[in-house]
Amino acid sequence: MSQLFVGRLPRDTQSSELERIFEKYGKMSRCDVKRGVNSCYGFVEFAETKDAEDAIKQCDGMTVQGERIVVEMATGAAKRRNDSSCFRCGTEGKYSCCDIAWL
Numbered sequence: 001m002s003q004l005f006v007g008r009l010p011r012d013t014q015s016s017e018l019e020r021i022f023e024k025y026g027k028m029s030r031c032d033v034k035r036g037v038n039s040c041y042g043f044v045e046f047a048e049t050k051d052a053e054d055a056i057k058q059c060d061g062m063t064v065q066g067e068r069i070v071v072e073m074a075t076g077a078a079k080r081r082n083d084s085s086c087f088r089c090g091t092e093g094k095y096s097c098c099d100i101a102w103l
Contacts, residue, residue, distance in 0.1 A: 001029060001045055001047060002051075003044070003046075003052075004022075004044045004056065004073060005042075005043060005073070005075075006044060006059075006069055006071050007039075007071075007072075008039075008069050008070050010064060010067045011035070013042070013064065015031050015032060015042070018042050021059060022059070025046070025051045025055040026046050026050075026051025026052075026054070027046065027048070031045075052073065059071045
């Protein structure tokens with residue numbers, strides 16, 4: 001799997017709009033939009049690396065609602081909502097060493 005970072009998104013961008021932009025490049029396993037204080041960005045994850053590379057070539061610098069977006073390979077590992085590892089140290093299991101230490 002290959003994850004893309006999509007930056008400089010307009011503040012009102014929805015995940016559904018990001019999906020419409022990237023779905024033509026291949027099967028996606030994740031498409032999220034995040035909002036910071038002064039920014040909006042997203043993550044798109046493709047099942048195949050070639051699909052992610054094609055999306056970068058075609059979408060980096062494209063205009064979305066009047067804003068030029070940035071599309072590049074994400075540098076960090078994808079964070080999963082159903083991940084059972086400790087959010088503090090990454091240790092596997094529902095109750096990790098960090099949970100026990102502060103109980």
